Amino acid sequence: MSERKRRGSTVERYIVNRLTAKGFACLRAPASGSKRKQPVPDIVALKDGVIIIIEVKSRASEENIYVNRDQAEGITKFSERSGGELFLAIKSPSGIRFLDFSKLRQTRGGNFVADKNLISSGMSLEDLVRHVESKLVKKLDLFA
Amino acid sequence: MSERKRRGSTVERYIVNRLTAKGFACLRAPASGSKRKQPVPDIVALKDGVIIIIEVKSRASEENIYVNRDQAEGITKFSERSGGELFLAIKSPSGIRFLDFSKLRQTRGGNFVADKNLISSGMSLEDLVRHVESKLVKKLDLFA
Numbered sequence: 001m002s003e004r005k006r007r008g009s010t011v012e013r014y015i016v017n018r019l020t021a022k023g024f025a026c027l028r029a030p031a032s033g034s035k036r037k038q039p040v041p042d043i044v045a046l047k048d049g050v051i052i053i054i055e056v057k058s059r060a061s062e063e064n065i066y067v068n069r070d071q072a073e074g075i076t077k078f079s080e081r082s083g084g085e086l087f088l089a090i091k092s093p094s095g096i097r098f099l100d101f102s103k104l105r106q107t108r109g110g111n112f113v114a115d116k117n118l119i120s121s122g123m124s125l126e127d128l129v130r131h132v133e134s135k136l137v138k139k140l141d142l143f144a
Numbered sequence: 145m146s147e148r149k150r151r152g153s154t155v156e157r158y159i160v161n162r163l164t165a166k167g168f169a170c171l172r173a174p175a176s177g178s179k180r181k182q183p184v185p186d187i188v189a190l191k192d193g194v195i196i197i198i199e200v201k202s203r204a205s206e207e208n209i210y211v212n213r214d215q216a217e218g219i220t221k222f223s224e225r226s227g228g229e230l231f232l233a234i235k236s237p238s239g240i241r242f243l244d245f246s247k248l249r250q251t252r253g254g255n256f257v258a259d260k261n262l263i264s265s266g267m268s269l270e271d272l273v274r275h276v277e278s279k280l281v282k283k284l285d286l287f288a
Contacts, residue, residue: 020182025225027188030174038164044171044188049227051190081169083193142286 007058011091012042015056015125019045022129024052039074041086049139050132051084055101058091062116065090069110076101087128090119097122151202155235156186159198159269163189166273168196183218185230193283194276195228199245202235206260209234213254220245231272234263241266 009031016026025046043054055075057065067088079086079101086101099122104112123131153175160170169190187198199219201209211232223230223245230245243266248256267275 023225025222027171027173027184029171040171044190046188046195046226046228048225049193049195051193051195078169081167081192082190084190 007091008042008056011058011089011096012056015054015089015096016043016045018125019129023047024132038077039071041075041078043089044082044084047132048136050135051082052128052132053079053082053084053086054089054098055086056089056091060093062092062094062119064116065114065119066107067104067112067114069112072101072104072112087123088114090114090122092119096125098125098128099123151235152186152200155202155233155240156200159200159233159240160187160189162269163273167191168276182221183215185219185222187233188226188228191276192280194279195226196272196276197223197226197228197230198233198242199230200233200235204237206236206238206263208260209258209263210251211248211256211258213256216245216248216256231267232258234258234266236263240269242269242272243267 012028016028019026027044029040029042041053042056045052045054053075055067055071057067059065065088075086087098088101088104090097090099097119099114099118101112103118104114105118106112156172160172163170171188173184173186185197186200189196189198197219199211199215201211203209209232219230231242232245232248234241234243241263243258243262245256247262248258249262250256
């Protein structure tokens with residue numbers, strides 16, 4: 001396993017462990033590199049009917065993050081079918097940020113980019129948990 | 145990989161491919177045997193906000209199927225946290241049946257058993273898809 005994949009896997013496990021501690025049911029995708037016809041996201045996190053889809057990227061410095069077009073299309077399609085919300089989790093030396101994937105900018109080549117400003121505006125893990133819990137409250141209100 | 149695991153994995157892929165063709169977003173768990181603290185189900189299948197959790201068992205003849213207590217507790221807890229529905233998918237020479245996990249009988253030892261009658265009363269894959277689609281219609285009605 002490459003250093004980059006190993007690091008990504010460590011971040012995935014960290015996110016899964018933290019969300020599990022917050023009451024989520026989390027499933028990680030099988031290690032990438034397996035024979036998959038279509039890209040699937042790294043993590044599916046579920047809580048009381050709320051569906052969160054997470055793709056994880058790790059970077060050693062504070063540069064921009066790119067998601068190539070095929071991968072972006074695969075995980076966007078997965079998220080749309082699921083009825084969930086898609087987030088890009090970026091682990092950098094300054095911590096982990098969760099970005100609404102629809103906020104990423106598409107380049108002329110069709111790839112997607114998260115620049116430094118977008119990344120620094122992302123949610124912390126605690127923000128993400130609060131976001132999901134606010135959706136749960138709204139769901140309950142529907143039945144009140 | 146043991147013959148039994150290999151067979152289970154083939155059935156998982158078959159179910160994922162069929163459900164994906166029906167518009168689901170499906171994620172398979174990493175191969176079992178990885179260092180997991182708590183059991184996770186084999187497949188999470190999502191469609192427009194409906195969450196289906198699937199544990200897969202394969203058997204070479206028409207005998208009863210057992211799920212050991214630890215595994216049953218793990219996948220039940222996962223399903224409860226997710227807000228989804230838990231099914232046991234049983235592949236036998238006569239085909240695949242999906243059983244509502246809560247219908248399994250608990251033995252004195254704490255394990256869970258699906259006997260022949262329960263298995264033969266299970267849903268086909270098409271039944272499962274219709275079941276999910278009927279839930280989608282009900283969801284839409286809520287907002288009508």
